[in-house]
Amino acid sequence: MQIQVNSDNHIDSSVRLEEWVRTTVESKLERFEEDLTRIEVHLADENGDKSGSHDKRCQMEARPKGHQPISVTHHAESLEQAIDGAAEKLNHALDHLFGKLRAKRGAHPQADSQAFQAEDDEPLNADALLEEEFLENDQARLHG
Numbered sequence: 001m002q003i004q005v006n007s008d009n010h011i012d013s014s015v016r017l018e019e020w021v022r023t024t025v026e027s028k029l030e031r032f033e034e035d036l037t038r039i040e041v042h043l044a045d046e047n048g049d050k051s052g053s054h055d056k057r058c059q060m061e062a063r064p065k066g067h068q069p070i071s072v073t074h075h076a077e078s079l080e081q082a083i084d085g086a087a088e089k090l091n092h093a094l095d096h097l098f099g100k101l102r103a104k105r106g107a108h109p110q111a112d113s114q115a116f117q118a119e120d121d122e123p124l125n126a127d128a129l130l131e132e133e134f135l136e137n138d139q140a141r142l143h144g
Contacts, residue, residue, distance in 0.1 A: 001026075002038040010045035011079070021083060025060070028087040032094050038063045039090075043079060058082035060090045070097060 074085030
């Protein structure tokens, strides 16, 4: 699993920061290592030089093998909290994706994880459905 770290102009990027981010991501997501090709981490300070609460942002995008990318974002007061929060969200999202796929395979042994047939025989993109469900649940948690 390859981990790529990117940061905006307001984050002092260093080899030490990148190594810390990689170590954090690897430790939180190591159980998915065989299922992922790459994780991209984007760090940003949305207020730049100004101070403000929850202005540090960490976006993580995981690339599961054979599936659409999954992206999560977490805002926090510190970069460490933003990274930890995003890694935790990504862990839950991947757990949800792979759990649903395992459940579908168990229910439909001949079904390919890429597409399942609906009652009206229209192909459904399992990844899109899972991502949509995850985003709806995530929004409900944020607003509810």
